[in-house]
Amino acid sequence: MEVGNDVQPDGYVPVICGLSRTKLQDLERAWDAVRHAKRPRVHTFIATSEIHMKYKLRMTEDEVVENAVAAVKHLRSLGCNDIEFSPEDAGRSDPKFLYRILGEVIKAGATTLNIPDTTGWCLPHEFGELIAAIKKNTPGADNVIISTHCQNDLGLSTANSLAGAQAGARQIECTINGIGERAGNASLEEVVMAIKLRGNDVMKGLHTGIRPVHIYPTSKMVSDYSGMVVQPHKAIVGANAFAHESGIHQDGMLKNRETYEIMSPESIGLPRQEQDRGIVLGKHSGRNALNSRLRTLGYELSQSELDDVFNPGLTGSGQGLGFKALADKKKGITDEDILALMNDELHQPKVIWELLDLQPDKERQARVDIMATVGGMNARALASARAPLCRRALLLPAGRTRVVMRVGEIRRPEYIPNRIDDPNYVRIFDTTLRDGEQSPGATLTSKEKLDIARQLAKLGVDIIEAGFPVASPDDFEAVSRRRFKALADKKKGITDEDILALMSDELHQPKVIWELLDLQVVCGTMGMPTATVQMKGPDGIARIGVGVGTGPVDAAYKAVDSLVRVEAELSDYSVSSVTQGIEALAHTRVMIRPSGKMSDAGYSEHAALGTVQRQFSGSGANEDIVVASARAYVSALNKMIGWMSVAQKVAPRAARATASGGAALASVENGSSAPSAGKDLATSSM
Ligand SMILES: CC(=O)SCCNC(=O)CCNC(=O)[C@H](O)C(C)(C)COP(=O)(O)OP(=O)(O)OC[C@H]1O[C@@H](n2cnc3c(N)ncnc32)[C@H](O)[C@@H]1OP(=O)(O)O
């Protein structure tokens, strides 16, 4: 899908927007980046608070108004007729000055007025009053769209955005997972779901065009790509958002899920087994939750049997370890734990499914052939699961539920830059790719940005702010590549710059330069942890490397380093389990940066931090934590090598910076029979 040009069957195509200061050079670059989109928009801004004007801009009010008006007029003269203007730090600006500057930019041709609470200073009632006052006192405000852009410094960004919409704003700027500068931005998923659930009853019918079933996959993608982990208790998309730990809640959930859930996980694209109901068995669980899980596992217990399993100490049977005692010792009780608890002659399950055949295959999959008698009829099914989950596989057919996701009815009015025909429609303006990427530590490659933009289009966001084109060649490319195919179609002469941008596009894919084939680790209390890896290099030849480290992961990384031979420092490493239990899938994220002889390489400009060394993220998932860790590391190394090869080709500044890194690579190459990343840089940039 060519984001910004391909029209979806219902007529939807997102607006593609680029951000720009009021400087002519920025404006032209931004327009150049977006103008081939079907619906191009430029967003220009200048600060209006006393503190920003005096210390940052060193401009008077009159000069600020003059700059703003000139910028909007210049954009009009370039042919841009969808123009958004923001008075930066509006939340701390004098409202009277805001009415003045906003009135002037409307006269000059602005179509959307965005009101940023840049420092997250306002309380919800204040921000709502500010929006209402702007609508009331700004000449011409009735003929434009008023928008909100709320930062989260006091944790109020979602509340402020909603207060703004209730006061008349019809565009909300937000980011996926709420990522952004400092404490982040209003989170798209929170804003959208609040409007979806409460828009009708308490917000006078407000609604959006977002398709919520795409929320969870989008959140996951942004988190994986940016390396910004979502906190477990984050509203809507956090790992615990639909999990229930305590007995009273679990009991309620089993009786009716609306007792503790105001939306279903399926509605945001997170499938859940119906009979699970998000119940996490643990020390706070009660009998009802335990009994429900036992039934799912095939056990039908009488009340006294259940009491016995739940807490043998209480029933006086005193036989074995009960559920409560086990839960006290262990965080998170899995099906395997329960099966072990029940591994007692007294508690054999009723035979519902009978195992006929079990066949582990080469890919460590177990296939089971099972037979069931359901309602007097014989049924037979084949199921498979990864070894060692043979038992799980047995349970699959009984437990599987098909989750049907409904997109729901979307009422999206025709797109007119300064008008919304439906008075209650709120446009969703996503700024993940610009403001979100301003999160210190977040890095996104062009390919990742394009993937996210595609996902945002699936989600149905009205406007995608794709970047700040003047910031760097990378940012320009990230905005403009959304329409490159269309550019090639329309443009008669493709310039060198176009070709370089396209080339960097190809090279920017985190393509597999080095591939991890096999990994074996020996570790324990005796001796040194040692890892052996087999990897396929850029020349397609498989080689074996060995490393000794302080632990198994360190040893694996050293083994990878012995083959890849680029100098990288691990700046962050985290591991989380995707599912519960001993067989849980480990999900590992790493961040690396060039080091040693290459430490001069990979610099780029960051809005908040100035010149910063780029970091490269990678993630990997596997049942084996060391394999997951090695995959994440190799993926980050591939990204770093890919980025540096592009930097050498398309960005003169980066090329200077990478010169010493390149030399280091070349010297490695000379002394080694393995192909170095340097050789790959040379060949892949041809
Ligand atoms: C609230 C926000 O999120 S705003 C968006 C923040 N995003 C970014 O900054 C994107 C990344 N930024 C960059 O790459 C760089 O800062 C650039 C390319 C935009 C500018 O780089 P430089 O020209 O080297 O300027 P630098 O960043 O050092 O300083 C900013 C300059 O812009 C001026 N400026 C800031 N905002 C504006 C504005 N809206 N309109 C005009 N000038 C502005 C500042 O006063 C300062 O001017 P000075 O150099 O005369 O003192």
Ligand SMILES: CC(C)C(=O)C(=O)O
């Ligand atoms: C550019 C503006 C809208 C901004 O990001 C802010 O003020 O926070």
